[in-house]
Amino acid sequence: MSRLVMKFGGTSVADLERISVAAKKVAQEVANGHEVVVIVSAMSGKTNEMVGWVRQTSPIYDRAEYDAVVSSGENITAGLMAMTLQEMGINARSWQGWQVPLKTTDAHEAARIEEIPTDNLDASFASGHKVAVVAGFQGIGPDGRITTLGRGGSDTTAVAFAAALSAERCDIYTDVDGIYTTDPRIVDTARKIRKISYEEMLELASLGAKVLQTRSVELAMRYQVPLRVLSSFDDDISMTAGTMVVQEDDTMESKVVHGIAYSKDEAKVTLVSVADRPGIAAAIFGPLADAGVNVDMIVQNISEDGRTDMTFSCPVDQVERAENAMNALKTSGELNFAELATDKEVAKVSMVGVGMRSHAGIAAQMFQILANEGVNIRVITTSEIKVSVLVDRKYMELAVRALHDAFELEKVA
Amino acid sequence: MSRLVMKFGGTSVADLERISVAAKKVAQEVANGHEVVVIVSAMSGKTNEMVGWVRQTSPIYDRAEYDAVVSSGENITAGLMAMTLQEMGINARSWQGWQVPLKTTDAHEAARIEEIPTDNLDASFASGHKVAVVAGFQGIGPDGRITTLGRGGSDTTAVAFAAALSAERCDIYTDVDGIYTTDPRIVDTARKIRKISYEEMLELASLGAKVLQTRSVELAMRYQVPLRVLSSFDDDISMTAGTMVVQEDDTMESKVVHGIAYSKDEAKVTLVSVADRPGIAAAIFGPLADAGVNVDMIVQNISEDGRTDMTFSCPVDQVERAENAMNALKTSGELNFAELATDKEVAKVSMVGVGMRSHAGIAAQMFQILANEGVNIRVITTSEIKVSVLVDRKYMELAVRALHDAFELEKVA
Known part of the structure; x- marks a missing residue:
């Protein structure tokens, strides 16, 4: 059965209503015949609240403790998302980073993913689960302590899972409906790009088009994971929605300047x-x-x-x-x-x-x-x-x- | 080195200021020469907020997901407490239930503690940590999923750790300064009891004096853990503070009716x-x-x-x-x-x-x-x-x- 990774950012799981909207998109993909790994961020504002507590407690905080605290937000969303899917009749369960396990280096607050053994997830799907809801942004270090991947690390989590599971595609749901030729707030004729290469996306990401975390694009390029950016606020999840980020090929627009x-x-x-x-x-x-x-x-x-x-x-x-x-x-x-x-x-x-x-x-x-x-x-x-x-x-x-x-x-x- | 378990409930860690007050008490016990295991609850209100989300999401919720969600509150407090202690120059680290591990049955939402292997904590103390801050109320089930012990389960966590570590005493810090002969709101001559037997405390706990969870008293009785109830809002932590709950002995008050x-x-x-x-x-x-x-x-x-x-x-x-x-x-x-x-x-x-x-x-x-x-x-x-x-x-x-x-x-x- 083909596998799909779907990632929902903070604004896409901001409250129970948004979680429900996101879950409906997951349900559609399950109905389309996919086994789905859903990567969730914390409900928007939650991580900042916790970071505020940490800073107030300790200006030069212990990074391992920072990770233990701020990773909580994603755990909450993962559980709530799994329950929402169950309410829709979909066999889902939540996974925290250490349960998968998503193994990382011990560089707390900015850990790098080392390995994602898929045995546990494979067994879960084999036992009948249709959806694995995974808490994004977090993993487990060599010493068994919780690590985080740095702000925006949920994009990277999503791509890493797509690579590990040989997923058909990694869909990044966010609050914009794709990558534009430039910022529509500045140029009102800015146009959504249908398809863009990893290299171009990398330059755009690092240059200020803050839709995708740079590391996630690098990872997608290295493992050739087809990546899609689309809006969780639109109903359309068909293949004409959003922007595909893929390997450069002849079918791309022939424009010299892309963005x-x-x-x-x-x-x-x-x-x-x-x-x-x-x-x-x-x-x-x-x-x-x-x-x-x-x-x-x-x-x-x-x-x-x-x-x-x-x-x-x-x-x-x-x-x-x-x-x-x-x-x-x-x-x-x-x-x-x-x-x-x-x-x-x-x-x-x-x-x-x-x-x-x-x-x-x-x-x-x-x-x-x-x-x-x-x-x-x-x-x-x-x-x-x-x-x-x-x-x-x-x-x-x-x-x-x-x-x-x-x-x-x-x-x- | 003698070991002490100190447990702080929700109102005793309600915000960063209260966490700081609690940390000072821990620091005093470290100065007194103890290795300390601190058990913390969620900041008051946090667990209820999460339970509300769960109920809204799913009236007949999946108990395993409930546990995954509501256990987050204690993780946050544990990390913040560890950081607060570090700020005071005390070598502390946080532990989540699965890290210890605190092993439980798979009865989600009302799991029973099966075993607490102390190897990890022993190694931590041996490596120089003076304080282990443990997230209360939670554990890990036989299938590797997070379990919770039921509301008020942090008292039980505390006593279980005291038993596993052969701690000298288990101090339960709460918002009342001990066990009274009756509710002072009803009888203004109600008097604080200095020392009470496990059996009496059990009857009082299950009869409505809601200071200690019944299970925690049963556990303390079974493993003969000296238990003390005292207020985190008082400065006094000397042995004259609070109420001791111990095995029945001759030194107890000769009253026929105790409460x-x-x-x-x-x-x-x-x-x-x-x-x-x-x-x-x-x-x-x-x-x-x-x-x-x-x-x-x-x-x-x-x-x-x-x-x-x-x-x-x-x-x-x-x-x-x-x-x-x-x-x-x-x-x-x-x-x-x-x-x-x-x-x-x-x-x-x-x-x-x-x-x-x-x-x-x-x-x-x-x-x-x-x-x-x-x-x-x-x-x-x-x-x-x-x-x-x-x-x-x-x-x-x-x-x-x-x-x-x-x-x-x-x-x-």
């Missing part, structure tokens, strides 16, 4: 006049990483007289950490620079599309479009399937709109 | 003119038990012409079930009676004291005291250390007060 993502709260930091010597990059970015600064784009200017400017971007709320780390290096004599210039009023705009691999000149086209609108580009980075630019924040919406229009993303290819 | 308990919402049901044949009691009380009626007192009148009246008491909210069961028997011809008379306006008043064993005439004294007050007695039952009477509910407080005064329970023996 435009943005990230609003970026900052640009420039170290002016740094000695341009071998190892200088490591001397700067090692300490930044140690200080917990997530450096994104990096640009090094052309060297003059043995000195250069080094520019990088990071989230705006990490600028202070970056400044402290750099000034400490200067004070200790490990790094010499003339000035540290920061600009906290920038945003990142990125175009993503696998078609860029075979189409030269897309980046140049992008720069021209932005120039026509008078948008100055501060920093540029490119990859095989992506071009990102840093622009003044006030031009962000304008840039996204102009690019979406110029590349005609509102039209199906 | 007066009452149970308000009782009902009296009489089957008028039943055929007095062998097996008639079984024919009546078997079906009542099957119908979920908790029959308490039973009185059979003297037989006349081969027919008798059979009277029993039960909680007032079970009268309808009792009526239905009896009428069904009449309809099917299995039981013949002239009339079913019910009185829902009665209450039970009981006197308890181990001294009754050696003092004749205590029951007669009781009846005389009540007669002097004009209180009519409906039903009487006696045991070695207890006399219970059913009286009209409106006289209940009067009866309790009259007995408390007449037997001078306000005075220390």
Whole structure:
């Protein structure tokens, strides 16, 4: 019998009514002939409530205890979902992470999945259960203590189960009905994408289209799990609903640019006049990483007289950490620079599309479009399937709109 | 190193502030040189919230799922308590029932404890932990699913751990400062009892003094665990605080009557003119038990012409079930009676004291005291250390007060 994984996020199980709506979708898939693994998040707000208690109790809390506390929310939803399904006449039972077991590393609060032996679930299905409702986000570490996978880890749980069970598909039910060519709140002609490749989704996920957790997409790509994003607030669960995230293939839209993502709260930091010597990059970015600064784009200017400017971007709320780390290096004599210039009023705009691999000149086209609108580009980075630019924040919406229009993303290819 | 079990109920861990107060008491006992097992309930209100969700989801819910859901409350408190202790510099960690493991039968929602292997806890203490914070009320069944011990099961958890670990004592922290000679809300001269026997406590617990769960007292008696009831709202945790529940000994107060308990919402049901044949009691009380009626007192009148009246008491909210069961028997011809008379306006008043064993005439004294007050007695039952009477509910407080005064329970023996 074919197996299906269905994952419902916090807003999709926010209360008993939403759980009931979700259960009806599960019932439909059971009626379609599937054995279903349902992965549930905590009812929305519950995890935050518990995290609040932990923070209030202990500013530098024990991560193992944090995991033991905050994993409770998913257990509650799993039990309630199983009961709701039973009320509909469907043979279901709940599973907590340790019962499956979903084995992880011991990195509490950010554990990685090591293995999901499927013997217990297989036996459960063989005994007549049609649905296994599994508490998402949690697992069991090598020492038998509860671990969690980090916020949003339920997506990753879902994909891992789909891979372990060789499921036909992993459906991620959320509060949006798919992946859009860009944010519809900014561009009203934004169009839902029917089918997108893992690589493109990865770039979009990490660039600010916060529908899917990046790790879950990586995992789906590695194990070739067909992934679908769709809304639990729509009735339609047929194969025309939502966005499929799959391996790149010929049947995909022939568009060169597939989507435009943005990230609003970026900052640009420039170290002016740094000695341009071998190892200088490591001397700067090692300490930044140690200080917990997530450096994104990096640009090094052309060297003059043995000195250069080094520019990088990071989230705006990490600028202070970056400044402290750099000034400490200067004070200790490990790094010499003339000035540290920061600009906290920038945003990142990125175009993503696998078609860029075979189409030269897309980046140049992008720069021209932005120039026509008078948008100055501060920093540029490119990859095989992506071009990102840093622009003044006030031009962000304008840039996204102009690019979406110029590349005609509102039209199906 | 001597071990101590400390149990904190719902109101004693109601919020982070109360958890902190409780943790300070644990810290004191650690400073006193104990290894401590702390048993915690859910923060007050949490379990009821979850039970509400379950009932709303499924009127005839799956008990295994109920257990999976409602056990979450204790897990949260256990983690928060462990963190609070760590903040105070005490090496503590939390344990969920399945981690210990606390092994139970598979009777979900009302499981019985089968075994508590102490290897894991022993290893934890040996590794330097000073405190094991255990989620109360829960365990793991033979099939690896979570079980719960029934409401109030955290008391039982605490005593079971004390027995398994040969703890010096089991301290039950609650919102009252001990066991009283009667309810102080009814008799203002009610006095706190310093020391009481297991047998007396059992009678008092099951008779309505709802401080300790009956099962926990039975367990303490069987394994000779010294039990103490004291308030988490008082600062005093020295050995003069609270009430000790121990084996009967000579150092106990020489009072014949130790306490007066009452149970308000009782009902009296009489089957008028039943055929007095062998097996008639079984024919009546078997079906009542099957119908979920908790029959308490039973009185059979003297037989006349081969027919008798059979009277029993039960909680007032079970009268309808009792009526239905009896009428069904009449309809099917299995039981013949002239009339079913019910009185829902009665209450039970009981006197308890181990001294009754050696003092004749205590029951007669009781009846005389009540007669002097004009209180009519409906039903009487006696045991070695207890006399219970059913009286009209409106006289209940009067009866309790009259007995408390007449037997001078306000005075220390």
